[in-house]
Amino acid sequence: MEALDLMLNRVSVTRLTDPAPTSAQLDLMFRAALRAPDHGQLRPWRFLTIQGEARERLGKLMAESLRVRSPEASDDALLKARKMPLRAPLLVVVIARVQPHPKVPGSEQVLAVSCAAHGLLLAAHAQGLGAVWRTGEFSYDPYLAKALGLTGDEQILGFIYIGTPEGTLRTPPALEPKQFVSEWTGAN
Known part of the structure; x- marks a missing residue:
């Protein structure tokens, strides 16, 4: 696929099914992500891949997280949270690992990670895969971040469904x- 055609025609794809990307396709997506602009070469990104039965475990964590945040959450809302990770065969959690630096503020590091996520989306599209970057309340939830093993200097920027x-x-x-x-x- 031509680079400009790729950039002009990439769209978010919300209806995704099996098969998930192969390991070779996923490797290319991450190689593209790692080419993001990176002032200071801090490499402020980290990614978690979640597929197979781990998606069900993530759904359970999301429902627990919702219950912690909103004890009055309805059974329907909890069920919806449990099913979220099942909307695609693979999820990539995009994580910004902001580091203290005298010349590269945290906001620039978050922007670099956002560019990496966009590179991943473009590489998925270039290989005929569908992907969508979702944020929402779970991206900002400290309970879920801790359950996924994030440290105090890390934050979830979103979930890419592929x-x-x-x-x-x-x-x-x-x-x-x-x-x-x-x-x-x-x-003037």
Whole structure:
């Protein structure tokens, strides 16, 4: 796939099914992710892969996390939380590991990890896989972060769901750059 075609046509794919990416495909996705811009070469990223029965264990943790956060959560909400990780055959937890640095603030490190996640999404699309980056309340939940083994200097930036697209990919909307770009010519 041509690079520009890839970038112009990648879309989030929410309906995913088996098979999951092969180990070779996953290796390429992570190699692409690791090419993200990285001021200071801090490599502030970490990833967890979750597949197979581990998705059910993650779902159980998500339901526990919801119950801790919202003791009044309904049975339907708890069931929905349990089923979230089952929406794709593979999940990648994107983790920012922010490190103290005199020239690279934490915000730049989080941006680098976000670029790595985008690289992973592009590499999935380039290989004919579907993927969607989801955040939501579980991305910010300290109970779940601790259960997944994150340390105090780490934060979840989201969950990338990856699998085989089910159905036809949607066509991305045509956006006009002039709606988002303007020229600055200097102060008056």
